[in-house]
Amino acid sequence: MIDIDDSLPETPSRRHPVRSxxxxxxxxxxxxxxxxxxxxxRLCREAARSRYRFQPGQFNxxxxxxxxxxxxxxxxxxxDEALLDHTIRVVGRVTRGLxxxxxxxxxxxxxxxxxxxPVQAAEGRDVMVITGGLGCAPSVSVIDYIARRRERxxxxxxxxxxxxxxxxxxxxxxxxxxxxxxxxxxxxxxQGGPVWPWHVGPVTGLFDxxxxxxxxxxxMLCGPEGMMQAVVRELRxxxxxxxxxxxxxxxxxxxxxxxxxxxxxxxxxVCRNGPVFPLAEIADLFGVRGI
Amino acid sequence: MNPRPPAAPRxxxxxxxxxxxxxxxxxxxxxxxxxxxxxxxxxLVHFAEAGPVDPxxxxxxxxxxxxxxxxxxxxxxxxxxxxSRYLITLGACATAGGIQALRNFADGxxxxxxxxxxxxxxxxxxxxxxxxxxxxxxxxxxGCPVSGRQVLAAITSLLxxxxxxxxxxxxxLACKRGQAVCVMVARGEPCMGPVTxxxxxxxxxxFGRACYGCYGPAENVNTRSHSRxxxxxxxxxxAVRARYHFITSQAPAFLAAGNSAQDDVT
Amino acid sequence: MNDDTTQGKRGEDxxxxxxxxxxxxxRDALQTLLALLQSGxxxxxxxxxxxxxxxxxxxxxxxxxxxxxxxxxxxGRYRLHYDPASPRLFAxxxxxxxxxxxxxxxxxxxxxxxxxxxxxxxxxxxxxxxxRIAVIGVRACDLAALALQDAHFLEGPFPDAAxxxxxxxxxxxxxxxxxxxxTCFCAATGxxxxxxxxxxxxxxxxxxELEAGFLVEAGSRAGAAYLARLPARAATExxxxxxxxxxxxxxxxQTRRLPAPGPSAGAPCHDAAGLAGALTARHDHxxxxxxxxxxxxxxxxxxxxxxxxxxxxEEVPDLAGTASRHYRQWDSCxxxxxxxxxxxxxxxxxRHRYRQWLxxxxxxxxxxxxxxxxxxxxxxxxxxxxxxxxxxxAEALVP
Numbered sequence: 001m002i003d004i005d006d007s008l009p010e011t012p013s014r015r016h017p018v019r020s021x022x023x024x025x026x027x028x029x030x031x032x033x034x035x036x037x038x039x040x041x042r043l044c045r046e047a048a049r050s051r052y053r054f055q056p057g058q059f060n061x062x063x064x065x066x067x068x069x070x071x072x073x074x075x076x077x078x079x080d081e082a083l084l085d086h087t088i089r090v091v092g093r094v095t096r097g098l099x100x101x102x103x104x105x106x107x108x109x110x111x112x113x114x115x116x117x118p119v120q121a122a123e124g125r126d127v128m129v130i131t132g133g134l135g136c137a138p139s140v141s142v143i144d145y146i147a148r149r150r151e152r153x154x155x156x157x158x159x160x161x162x163x164x165x166x167x168x169x170x171x172x173x174x175x176x177x178x179x180x181x182x183x184x185x186x187x188x189x190x191q192g193g194p195v196w197p198w199h200v201g202p203v204t205g206l207f208d209x210x211x212x213x214x215x216x217x218x219x220m221l222c223g224p225e226g227m228m229q230a231v232v233r234e235l236r237x238x239x240x241x242x243x244x245x246x247x248x249x250x251x252x253x254x255x256x257x258x259x260x261x262x263x264x265x266x267x268x269x270v271c272r273n274g275p276v277f278p279l280a281e282i283a284d285l286f287g288v289r290g291i
Numbered sequence: 292m293n294p295r296p297p298a299a300p301r302x303x304x305x306x307x308x309x310x311x312x313x314x315x316x317x318x319x320x321x322x323x324x325x326x327x328x329x330x331x332x333x334x335l336v337h338f339a340e341a342g343p344v345d346p347x348x349x350x351x352x353x354x355x356x357x358x359x360x361x362x363x364x365x366x367x368x369x370x371x372x373x374x375s376r377y378l379i380t381l382g383a384c385a386t387a388g389g390i391q392a393l394r395n396f397a398d399g400x401x402x403x404x405x406x407x408x409x410x411x412x413x414x415x416x417x418x419x420x421x422x423x424x425x426x427x428x429x430x431x432x433x434g435c436p437v438s439g440r441q442v443l444a445a446i447t448s449l450l451x452x453x454x455x456x457x458x459x460x461x462x463x464l465a466c467k468r469g470q471a472v473c474v475m476v477a478r479g480e481p482c483m484g485p486v487t488x489x490x491x492x493x494x495x496x497x498f499g500r501a502c503y504g505c506y507g508p509a510e511n512v513n514t515r516s517h518s519r520x521x522x523x524x525x526x527x528x529x530a531v532r533a534r535y536h537f538i539t540s541q542a543p544a545f546l547a548a549g550n551s552a553q554d555d556v557t
Numbered sequence: 558m559n560d561d562t563t564q565g566k567r568g569e570d571x572x573x574x575x576x577x578x579x580x581x582x583x584r585d586a587l588q589t590l591l592a593l594l595q596s597g598x599x600x601x602x603x604x605x606x607x608x609x610x611x612x613x614x615x616x617x618x619x620x621x622x623x624x625x626x627x628x629x630x631x632x633g634r635y636r637l638h639y640d641p642a643s644p645r646l647f648a649x650x651x652x653x654x655x656x657x658x659x660x661x662x663x664x665x666x667x668x669x670x671x672x673x674x675x676x677x678x679x680x681x682x683x684x685x686x687x688x689r690i691a692v693i694g695v696r697a698c699d700l701a702a703l704a705l706q707d708a709h710f711l712e713g714p715f716p717d718a719a720x721x722x723x724x725x726x727x728x729x730x731x732x733x734x735x736x737x738x739x740t741c742f743c744a745a746t747g748x749x750x751x752x753x754x755x756x757x758x759x760x761x762x763x764x765x766e767l768e769a770g771f772l773v774e775a776g777s778r779a780g781a782a783y784l785a786r787l788p789a790r791a792a793t794e795x796x797x798x799x800x801x802x803x804x805x806x807x808x809x810x811q812t813r814r815l816p817a818p819g820p821s822a823g824a825p826c827h828d829a830a831g832l833a834g835a836l837t838a839r840h841d842h843x844x845x846x847x848x849x850x851x852x853x854x855x856x857x858x859x860x861x862x863x864x865x866x867x868x869x870x871e872e873v874p875d876l877a878g879t880a881s882r883h884y885r886q887w888d889s890c891x892x893x894x895x896x897x898x899x900x901x902x903x904x905x906x907x908r909h910r911y912r913q914w915l916x917x918x919x920x921x922x923x924x925x926x927x928x929x930x931x932x933x934x935x936x937x938x939x940x941x942x943x944x945x946x947x948x949x950x951a952e953a954l955v956p
């Protein structure tokens with residue numbers, strides 16, 4: 001006798017032991033920038049929709065028929081559980097194939113996976129969301145989460161850096177967040193231009209304008225590791241403790257449930273123990289080349 | 292949801308031959324039933340070995356077998372490149388020179404004079420070169436011959452609108468997955484597996500024979516250490532060199548490894 | 558395992574017998590056990606000589622066991638020798654593989670996707686058959702490794718269905734290792750060479766091979782049921798003494814060990830903190846560069862390691878575009894693909910890959926599973942074509 005349920009999957013992440021994806025349909029496809037697009041997905045089965053709950057910062061494995069899976073963070077607000085947005089950059093085989101899908105096409109979803117942003121721990125405190133490049137995508141859901149529960153949080157500072165001013169996604173969204181009370185939006189581009197009214201230079205150049213209060217500020221970082229290292233140096237210099245600095249890490253993932261071994265980062269399985277880590281948990285590994 | 296048939300547009304495919312033994316085309320033909328299934332999804336517009344002949348046709352995918360050995364071939368590969376959306380080399384000759392590239396290490400003219408009654412009728416280039424030395428190659432399929440599985444995988448990927456999946460791990464991983472006993476460790480055979488690209492399913496080692504490297508170099512090879520391992524198994528430096536300068540001698544990593552074999556093992 | 562041990566955790570009643578409970582079985586009577594297991598519905602898998610090595614494959618009967626064969630192992634070298642005068646069936650140390658391929662398949666189908674003419678998709682999970690396999694001659698190191706694989710594949714928040722199904726079908730006939738190889742160091746890691754109750758994965762029967770036959774004991778109810786049907790007699794004092802002497806000799810024969818720095822020095826590595834933290838702290842040690850000069854990054858060490866668990870997914874669509882199969886197969890941290898993310902290979906250099914392997918195995922495994930990931934089987938030493946010895950490398954890093 002074995003306690004395996006052979007029936008077809010209902011919940012891809014439930015205990016024991018479903019592996020194949022859920023069916024999802026593309027409700028909308030938006031072109032965000034060159035080689036960056038957003039797929040708005042809806043789980044096809046009612047049973048799947050009713051079970052699906054995610055936290056800001058978690059991710060899904062998206063499956064493209066005949067090609068394979070890729071981990072993509074969930075951009076949408078957790079309250080919009082019926083619709084799941086995934087903003088994707090074309091970088092590899094699967095994402096190139098996903099880019100060719102259109103509304104009405106179907107794909108597979110497994111998820112949600114991993115540890116998201118520390119929204120509970122951040123309640124009552126100032127929050128800094130500091131991102132670089134497409135690192136802004138995994139942070140959108142946490143910004144929206146805070147924006148909808150504004151009274152539970154202190155000051156919200158959003159800092160986003162891009163290489164070229166053309167690379168900025170969601171300009172209107174940033175401008176709308178910036179109009180909210182108690183919110184500061186600071187943008188930076190390494191290469192600005194005539195239509196770039198914000199800072200020119202690295203995102204760390206924004207700290208002069210950003211209120212940081214040690215003990216009160218919780219920082220959430222997402223972006224290339226080099227950028228996050230530079231930001232960590234600034235935050236530490238301003239007295240923010242490692243336990244208050246949270247980073248969304250990225251590693252190769254196949255299974256997303258801590259079995260396949262690809263995402264190991266020291267002792268951590270990024271898919272399961274992360275992708276969001278407090279710096280205090282990974283301080284001895286963070287920034288070390290080749291780990 | 293919008294009804295949308297899964298069938299992708301039919302791709303036009305050509306298979307061209309350059310200096311080669313035709314073995315890779317045969318690997319294609321040996322797909323048997325799958326070849327018929329393939330014909331359902333693509334138009335094989337030029338494949339002389341299989342029937343259709345239209346060498347100048349514009350195509351989506353040109354598979355090219357063989358290396359460049361003659362002035363005529365230099366001119367022809369340029370025309371094929373211009374008429375093709377993707378160009379994929381098919382096998383060791385097209386990708387890394389093949390066996391005929393061994394003449395790059397010898398006096399080819401002397402060979403010509405000793406083998407042919409009228410050597411002046413032969414027009415060949417001074418060296419044998421892979422296709423990529425002449426035109427842009429979009430994808431490379433290695434092996435002597437190629438594996439039908441890889442050819443199909445490349446086509447199904449392109450049909451799905453994505454690039455073929457890279458297979459560049461060392462052969463040892465496939466060998467161990469197949470539960471083969473390592474011929475290098477258990478029998479002292481001079482196996483090229485630790486530096487050779489996977490794809491063949493570890494065919495030779497699973498039949499007790501050392502890999503001879505026909506899939507060319509894997510990613511991140513340590514040929515210097517491997518040369519020393521071979522020397523440790525009793526191979527003379529010249530024999531180590533010959534292991535690298537064989538079927539895929541024009542692959543840069545193997546060309547360099549053969550050239551430095553003497554220094555590496557002493 | 559089997560119908561006698563299905564209520565609850567794997568083999569909770571296994572490996573419980575007292576050392577003194579062993580009985581004596583003539584060597585020729587081993588065939589009786591094998592026949593009983595076969596008639597009990599088990600496929601037998603056991604050691605036999607194939608292609609110059611002792612490998613675990615489907616076993617027809619005791620006559621296929623490697624009677625009289627001995628192995629000689631050294632870094633990067635494995636040879637078999639035959640001694641027609643030797644009656645022993647298990648007078649050798651482990652070959653390249655044993656239990657791992659039986660539970661963590663080298664390649665298996667996880668699920669299939671089907672696409673109909675409207676573009677709709679349907680997914681189907683695929684599971685192995687749940688075959689019952691009796692493995693003959695399992696060594697202590699592999700029982701320790703099995704326990705580690707169990708911890709990884711079954712005891713986390715997402716237990717693996719395929720592993721679970723294969724694992725529940727196992728009946729384990731263990732044998733004490735009487736002839737460790739030169740590359741073995743299970744005594745130093747505390748995992749062998751003796752099979753002991755309560756250490757490593759639970760077993761059903763345990764054999765100790767002597768010149769004339771076996772001391773046998775049961776470690777589970779199922780094992781006891783089979784043992785009761787065997788033509789065994791009580792073991793003599795002399796037989797027990799011979800087994801003990803043999804076990805002590807097997808320990809004494811081992812020369813390699815892993816460094817055990819700090820206050821835990823001298824203790825078996827997996828009991829103590831071992832190298833936990835020690836290799837992570839030495840991530841920039843120049844020796845990583847030194848070993849990378851020799852390492853072929855071929856992944857053989859990870860493939861033969863009985864605890865390595867990395868697997869990569871591979872999608873194989875059919876030509877017609879109507880079905881696609883999702884496989885997983887053994888992968889290795891020595892490949893570029895293992896650490897690839899969007900155009901970047903995080904561990905592009907061999908020194909980073911070797912560091913990942915050794916650091917995970919000996920250091921960060923402690924944080925993940927409460928002990929070292931090394932069981933001292935020495936396979937990675939023997940089957941490394943370049944003869945790299947992890948005990949020597951660890952010693953160079955943590956003298």
